[in-house]
Amino acid sequence: MKKWIAMLVSFSVLSCVPGFGPGATTALAGEAKNASSGKTELVVGLSQDLDNSLDPYQITAAGTREVLFNVFEGLVKPDTDGNFVDAVASAHDVSGDGRTYTFTLRDGVKFHNGETVTTEDVLYSFETCAATATNTAVAGALSDIGEITAEGNVITITLPEANSSFLSTVSSVSIIPKDYTDQATAPVGTGPFRFESYIPQDRVIFVRNDDYYGGAPALSKVTCRIYEDANALYTSLDAGTLDMAFHMTLDQVNSLSNGYEVIEGEMNLVQALYLNHARPPFDDERVRKALCYAIDVDTILELTEDGHGWKLGSSIYPGFSRYFDESLVDAYPYDPAKAAELLEEAGASGLSFTIKVPSNYTPHVDTASVIVEMLSACGINASIQKVEWSTWLSEVYQGRDFDATVIGFDAAYLSPDALLQRWVSTDPSNMISYSNEDYDAAIEKAQHTADDAKQAAAYKAAEKILSDTAANVYIQDLADFVVLNPAFTGYEFYPLYAVDFSKIHPAA
Numbered sequence: 001m002k003k004w005i006a007m008l009v010s011f012s013v014l015s016c017v018p019g020f021g022p023g024a025t026t027a028l029a030g031e032a033k034n035a036s037s038g039k040t041e042l043v044v045g046l047s048q049d050l051d052n053s054l055d056p057y058q059i060t061a062a063g064t065r066e067v068l069f070n071v072f073e074g075l076v077k078p079d080t081d082g083n084f085v086d087a088v089a090s091a092h093d094v095s096g097d098g099r100t101y102t103f104t105l106r107d108g109v110k111f112h113n114g115e116t117v118t119t120e121d122v123l124y125s126f127e128t129c130a131a132t133a134t135n136t137a138v139a140g141a142l143s144d145i146g147e148i149t150a151e152g153n154v155i156t157i158t159l160p161e162a163n164s165s166f167l168s169t170v171s172s173v174s175i176i177p178k179d180y181t182d183q184a185t186a187p188v189g190t191g192p193f194r195f196e197s198y199i200p201q202d203r204v205i206f207v208r209n210d211d212y213y214g215g216a217p218a219l220s221k222v223t224c225r226i227y228e229d230a231n232a233l234y235t236s237l238d239a240g241t242l243d244m245a246f247h248m249t250l251d252q253v254n255s256l257s258n259g260y261e262v263i264e265g266e267m268n269l270v271q272a273l274y275l276n277h278a279r280p281p282f283d284d285e286r287v288r289k290a291l292c293y294a295i296d297v298d299t300i301l302e303l304t305e306d307g308h309g310w311k312l313g314s315s316i317y318p319g320f321s322r323y324f325d326e327s328l329v330d331a332y333p334y335d336p337a338k339a340a341e342l343l344e345e346a347g348a349s350g351l352s353f354t355i356k357v358p359s360n361y362t363p364h365v366d367t368a369s370v371i372v373e374m375l376s377a378c379g380i381n382a383s384i385q386k387v388e389w390s391t392w393l394s395e396v397y398q399g400r401d402f403d404a405t406v407i408g409f410d411a412a413y414l415s416p417d418a419l420l421q422r423w424v425s426t427d428p429s430n431m432i433s434y435s436n437e438d439y440d441a442a443i444e445k446a447q448h449t450a451d452d453a454k455q456a457a458a459y460k461a462a463e464k465i466l467s468d469t470a471a472n473v474y475i476q477d478l479a480d481f482v483v484l485n486p487a488f489t490g491y492e493f494y495p496l497y498a499v500d501f502s503k504i505h506p507a508a
Contacts, residue, residue, distance in 0.1 A: 038506050039487045040220040044499075045233045045245040047360050048389045049201050049226050055183040056174035057133040061393070062269075062410040062497040067224060069498040070206060071112075072174035072189035075103045075122065075155070076167060078414050082319075082495040084167050088117060088175045088190055089155075098162030098450040101170065105153040110211045111177050112194040119150035124178040126157075135412050136428055137421035141169040141447075162450030165415040172413035192217045192502035201226055206501070218490075218505030228388065230362045243485035246499060249362050250305050253481045260483045265493035267480035268319050269408030270312060270419060271364065273355070273371060273473035276402055278433035286346040288470035292332035294339035294378040295371055297475055304366045308479035314463035315409070315419050317477040319495040322452075323416045325460045328467045336378045343380075352381040353403035356396050359386035361407070363478050368406040397431050408478065410497040416459045417447065418496075423471060432472065439465045 051064040056072045059065050075089040086092060090106035109117040130142035147158045159166060177188055187195045192214065193206040206222045225242065227233035234252050237245045237260070253262045273291065275282040282288060301309045310318045313328025343349050357368045368384050375382045382404075387395065396402045411418035421427055424443055425435040439462055446458035466472070484491055489507045492500065 039243075039485075040218065040506060042219050042222045042488060042501065042504060043241070043243045044222060044224045045237055045242040046204075046224050046226045047228075047230060047233055047245075047247060048358075049228065050198065050204060053184040054187045054195070054198070055132075056176065056187065056189070057129050057135075058184065060134055060397070061389075062412075065410075065412060066497040066499045067204070067206075068187065068189075069191070070193040070222075070501050071187055071191045071195050072176070073191050074171045074173050074175060076171050078168075078171060078494060078496065078498075080492045080494055082414055084171055084414075088122070092167075094167070098164060099159045101157040101159075101166060103155045103157075103170075105155065106213060107153070109190055109213050111190055112188045112209060113177065113180070114211075115177055117175060117190060118178075119153060119155055121178045122155050122175055123148060123150055125175045126173055128176070129173045134429075135172070135418075137415070137417040138169055138172050138413065140421070141166065141417070142173070161448045163447060164450055164452050164455055165417060165447070168413050168415035168418075193219075193222060196221075201228065212502075214502075217502040219501055222501050228360050230360060237483060240485075243488060244483065244491075244504075246480065246482045247363070248481040248483055249366070250308060250479070250481065252362075253483060256483065259486065261486050263482045263484065263491055263493075264308070265480045265482070266310065266317070266319055266495075267408065267478040268317055268494075268496055269410050269477055270315050270317055271367065271406065271408040271475045271478055272312070272315075273368075273404055273406055273475065274432050275404050275472060276400060276432055277435070277471075278400065279403055281346060281348045281351065282403070284346045284348065285469055286342045287348050287351070288473070289332070290339040290342035290346070290348070291375070291380075291473050292470050293335040293342070294380060295374050295473055295475075296334035298334075299374070300367055300370050301476055303370050304363065305476075305479055309476040311476055312474040314466045314474060315423065315472070316416060316459075316463055317411075317419075319477070320411070320416055320419075322456050323459045323463075325463050328463060331467050332470070339378050350379060350381070352383075354383050354385050355404045355406060356385045356387055356392065356402045357406050358389045358392040360389050364406045364408065367475060371406065400431055400433065406475075412496075414496055417443075420459065420462055423466065434466075434471050436465060436469060436471075439469075 048063045051059050051061050073087040076084040077087040079085050088109055089103040091104040093102045105119055126148055133139040146160045149156050192209050192212045194209050196205040196207045198204040204224045208217055208220045210216045236242050238256055238258050240258055277283050297311050311329045313331050316324050318324050355368050357365050372382045396405050422429040423434045424440050442462035446455050449455040449458055487507055488504050490503045490505045492503050
């Protein structure tokens, strides 16, 4: 029997809840608490604090972006099927050669400060985002704009070369008031909810935007309470103090006793063991490949999620179906003998290293725990260092002070660039210091290809380079379990990190 099978007990993974599957729901046993009809104030549990800056162009954490989805909008925005629909714009058009994008500004859209959105605000938003965005893929795409002009209520963007993914870039440019200087602390957008207040490490509050062009949402107020401790969040949820929580583990939802509804979907993350290529011996491709062979992804899925989740083979998750290359999923079958052979060849037998993991993300901690046991069976001594989320951001993501980490990267917007651009050698968000000229060239080719089929092929070529060079040890796109008080209904998943409070309403 494999050594790590004993870990089943420590994870307390129970049998799968009947009826689960993407988008499926079930009500757990027990009498639902706070299930009175007509509630319009929703209390939500967040598993991490927000970014230091709430400026939409400065957001780095997926958890911040998914709740501010309710505050900010672009000219277009994604719907639950991954299509781009008109938002601050009332109509859009793309020329036949793929170089000219035309947007008609919607009449009467108001910012949360009461001012009406003008084309000057739109031009300001694009210019400011291009100059200040921390998302380098977005900033790079915007810097490629040849010309952006406004005439009447029409905004025209001209590209020097066709780019079939540019509409996704447009969706990521939040429209903000011209020259407004307090976005970092008092964000103002056009979305269905207005920002009201934020107390770090405590709560953030949103209130209904009664002037929303799409109609005022049913909820009057959403209070997001921040829990750095996953156990404290779960306890509050089960006690009925919270109405909603997302990114829960299967173990947590199986243990609930309050009768809340459980909804399952995809988390839309690329979870992997990310290795610091700037730190020997991870600069040696043979060592990285050895770790790929030493880890049994199927067993990880069974131990941590009872078989839920989707295996990955590169830095694209299955939700990007057009770009997801299923042939890469099993590129490194579990083979401890092959792992030992590669380590010996690289002079790295008896390898020891530390995996830094954000302590507030239970799924990543659980995955790291199984990995440590698996590597031990192959003679590799890995240990876990759990750190607070803010420490992970400063030390690992920004400071690159780590051997390895288990984390999940999301797509900030619906383009493969949102996931693949970060591994370009010159990209500032390339925290693993990956450097490969062929990869850089493949991404460059994909970004400037107008034909959809050829562009998809170019992105898949880039993904294969990541796989062939064992850039990271790819694990899974986690199943996402959302728990909701049955006093509310209407929750829907998006194909990217987003929680849309405007779709939630009191149950009948």
